[in-house]
Amino acid sequence: MATHAGGLTADHPAATVRIRSLVRSFGDRNVLDGLDLDLGAGEFVALLGRSGSGKSTLLRALAGLDHDVTGTGELGAPDPVAVVFQDARLLPWKRVLDNVVLGLDGPDPVARGRAALAEVGLAGREKTWPVELSGGEQQRVSLARSLVREPGLLLADEPFGALDALTRIRMHVLLRRLCARHRPAVLLVTHDVDEAIVLADRVVVLAKGRIGADIPVDLPAPRAHGSAAYATLRERL
Ligand code: ADP
Ligand code: MG
Numbered sequence: 001m002a003t004h005a006g007g008l009t010a011d012h013p014a015a016t017v018r019i020r021s022l023v024r025s026f027g028d029r030n031v032l033d034g035l036d037l038d039l040g041a042g043e044f045v046a047l048l049g050r051s052g053s054g055k056s057t058l059l060r061a062l063a064g065l066d067h068d069v070t071g072t073g074e075l076g077a078p079d080p081v082a083v084v085f086q087d088a089r090l091l092p093w094k095r096v097l098d099n100v101v102l103g104l105d106g107p108d109p110v111a112r113g114r115a116a117l118a119e120v121g122l123a124g125r126e127k128t129w130p131v132e133l134s135g136g137e138q139q140r141v142s143l144a145r146s147l148v149r150e151p152g153l154l155l156a157d158e159p160f161g162a163l164d165a166l167t168r169i170r171m172h173v174l175l176r177r178l179c180a181r182h183r184p185a186v187l188l189v190t191h192d193v194d195e196a197i198v199l200a201d202r203v204v205v206l207a208k209g210r211i212g213a214d215i216p217v218d219l220p221a222p223r224a225h226g227s228a229a230y231a232t233l234r235e236r237l
Pocket of ligand 2: 055056149157
């Protein structure tokens, strides 16, 4: 993707995401105020920040859904960009498999859609209606719909925020596995510091319209909540 949506223009063709001086204002308030952000290929970055700090605004800009941003930037290789929201946003009048393959290009979309559903643990549910699925299952379908397109960049806006704690942990395991296999760059917005630490290679914090903290997560697996290294990292966030 050479040029980006809105006022962004390309200047670093090799980067996966390399955004510079991103500005988005609503009225006279700059919600994003000269923000810089880099994402390496295959890197999993969690984005923290208070409610209203502009996390969703940033994701919309990166997704190319906002035509009123300015700045320079590049979404390098990641075509297509996939977006997962807190609600799965399935089309209720289409069955699960049809949701996954809707608009999917390339050879044998149905077989690829079935494989994607199997990957998220929903083999055999192809003909189910979305309303018959739990929230966690709907979010699995949403992940399958994204990953079957082999995105270079996966943007996720509090994807597990509406799920119960146990389902959330199951989704963490699933997402790690899917990302290890498909290797998209990921920017995952979350309120949950533990979710950020468990999932991400790097945690960034959005404050005052910019990336205020940028902290690598270098913990031995498994990332046990009780470990001293975990506690030290958590203190910093
Ligand atoms: P977050 O996702 O971090 O909670 P948002 O990106 O949704 O925050 O919003 C950041 C700020 O921008 C908030 O103050 C919000 O009210 C404002 N904002 C977001 N979208 C709009 C819009 N379409 N019109 C006016 N203000 C908006
Ligand atoms: Mg938000």
